[in-house]
């Protein structure tokens with residue numbers, strides 16, 4: 001399969017690497033000039049669970065991408081998606097299939113500005129990845145993916161996509177209701193990413209706080225009320241259970257969420273597609289979301305202070 005990875009940061013590099021090792025025709029697309037140059041000059045350096053490998057994959061800046069791709073896998077941060085789609089418009093035609101695995105609410109609506117529903121596939125992934133610098137990525141652990149067609153796209157392509165992902169070891173399976181999974185993950189991230197960033201702690205430290213439950217329950221309740229009123233029937237108990245599981249250091253409790261890392265690198269965070277999305281929808285539906293409102297504003301204030309310092 002001819003695959004372009006649009007947004008070849010931590011996750012895009014992982015996906016590009018795994019597809020390439022499985023023999024697929026992969027191109028990385030990223031706007032980060034140093035990253036692109038180093039990958040083309042010296043290959044992508046991958047620390048694959050402790051073993052260093054050099055993977056030769058072509059990388060291009062968005063305005064240098066050309067040709068037809070069977071699949072464009074989009075893996076920017078949610079707030080970068082719109083600009084990315086605009087910049088890769090020249091390589092999108094009516095036969096191009098787009099898969100989005102980025103976190104956050106609203107990504108599918110953004111894709112619909114550029115392609116028809118029939119071309120869109122969306123999923124959530126439990127794979128993780130970390131960038132160590134330009135051209136270098138560290139992969140630990142394993143993961144899985146659940147994905148679904150958003151419109152009436154080709155069943156044949158969808159099956160080929162699942163097969164190609166599984167040949168590359170992604171543990172991909174068909175989701176019956178990917179929106180529920182996307183929104184549940186957004187609710188979980190709205191708790192853990194946001195509180196850990198505001199409190200400057202890792203997930204396990206947040207879970208160990210005496211008042212963690214008082215802090216997280218009303219927030220989860222707001223997300224659930226907004227989701228249900230929007231027709232997306234997320235499961236409150238499943239979200240609380242998933243949060244409780246990640247508090248364990250063996251399950252990711254010693255991890256600092258990506259929002260924390262973005263803030264400390266003075267980058268914009270995905271808050272507008274997590275707590276911000278729940279609070280905007282709450283406003284439209286006349287549902288009070290004071291926790292999501294306040295947390296969104298606090299993260300914006302922290303982003304502002306980080307940039308000013």
Ligand code: NAD
Nearest residue numbers: 007008009010011030031076077080083084102103128129
């Ligand atoms: P990242 O910041 O490492 O990578 C994003 C990449 O997109 C960057 O390299 C950036 O240069 C590139 N980019 C952004 N805008 C662009 C544009 N207009 N043109 C070209 N390139 C552009 O982010 P990530 O950690 O890989 O996360 C991607 C998504 O996956 C996010 O939604 C994140 O929440 C989600 N996610 C991440 C992990 C993880 O472990 N890192 C796990 C699960 C889900």
